[in-house]
Amino acid sequence: MPDALDVLVDGLTFPEGPRWHDGRLWFSDFYSYSVLAVDAGGKLETIVEVPQRPSGLGWTRDGRLLIVSMLDRKLLGLDGTTLTPVADLSALASGPCNDMVVDSQGRAYVGNFGFDRHKGEAQRTTCIVRVDPDGTVTKAADDLLFPNGTVITPDGKTLIVGETFAHRLTAFDVAADGTLSNPRLWARVEGCYPDGICLDAEGAIWVSDPFGHRLLRVFEGGRIAREIPLAPRGAYACMLGGDDRRTLFVCTNSGSGPSIADKRDGRIETLRVDVPGAGWP
Template sequence: MKLEPFLSGLCFGEAPRWHDGRLWFSDFYIHQVRAVDESGKAETVVEVPGRPSGLGWRPDGTMLIVSMTDRRLMRFSTGTLSREAELGSLATGQCNDMVVDGHGRAYVGNFGYDRHAGEAQRTTCLIRVDPDRSVHRAADDLLSPNGTVITPDGGTMIVAETFAHRLTAFDVAADGTLSNRRLWATIEGCYPDGICLDAEGAIWVSDPFGHRVLRVLEGGRITHSIDLAPRGAYACMLGGQDRRTLYVITNSGSGPAMADKRDGRIEVLRVDVPGAGWP
């Protein structure tokens, strides 16, 4: 199995999402949310001064965007970007990825500490923002909560804890609260970043430092491992009209030094099992 080039010239892509017939993604060092159709035609949708990351949509079509550096959740509707919620009281590091569920609730991760400034690792929380704009602590003691998926029935959430080398699951109650925390999979030597779920319940995992993308079953068995060396995989999404195209965002490195480069790419692979659930 080999990925094929799809879109090049990105600065640092993040949070690919299949929505309304296009792949949407953040290019965060140039402060842009972009969308590209299956032919490869791309456009800039909105610029986010605080550096965009996680993306999602509420059932009414409102787009939500994580604003990393000012630790905010933004909304983009009818051509206007506005503040939805302040997250700084709970986020101990820059905000990052997000999943928006079928009820319009946004679950936002944050790094917890500044790795690039040499700060020591510490755990942080996952933040939930409800449609009424109220902000809640959804889960504690997560180590770099990153990519997040929700199963098609809305009942289970799985979070990638990047520097803990694991995927962690929770039950999701009707009011959005999380409980029954449990280990979904430990992946030794893997730093799970962006993830996406397929219809067989497997998770595709981007592993930036392992230079690969993996398909993992609950319990940790790896069914597919695609080598990308020397490039790293930072996020992935199952999209296309049949949701059988795996889009993988890759780059030559990460961190602030990437702001002056244009090494980012989106690469693609056709797979047998379609995407499912959220995002």
């Protein structure tokens, strides 16, 4: 299929965390402090405003929307039109919270920066936090360098996370109770800074590489099956959705960080692909 992307939505501040749910693409727009949803025709709806900046999104088994609140490092739930606290992650998250995957049991795995890169703090490793359906907060994995986009395989037995500044994807075994173990290299891609990711039915992972201005389709071991150049724009997140899960939705922008907010340069772009999405999200 051709590599030209179509613009579905533009004029956003910084779209992130795209998720296909109930016939629409849901995503966070950082600097408008909003969670939005868009249909196939480009019609936008503001779902809720999150004062401390929304990031990762997911749904519980009963359909409740979970939202990562970045700056105060909390997990929130949307009950009707009201945001309610689910868990406080600040005791474990050493930087702003970011991406999240919610599994089939409603367990949320939340990453964090580990440091504030926009304030010039030195890089340091950090953890993934698991929040169980009863609100229990547990350190699920540690010693990760900027854990970012995260997926879970269709059998629920493997979680894979992109470590942005380590240029790698790291896998864990997932036990029946949600415990993560056996950390191992899934793929190293030198020169790539994995941000948002999504999994397809052939076991490949689409990787957003913002600093490389490209999208990559990567198999375990590091083989790159497809590369889609996007320069001068960067790809910050991606999601396979649509009725057949063969539409790749890509969050793109001309830059990142708070200075990008007023440019309103964020877009949701789309590309039809051959292999449908699989697993979670």
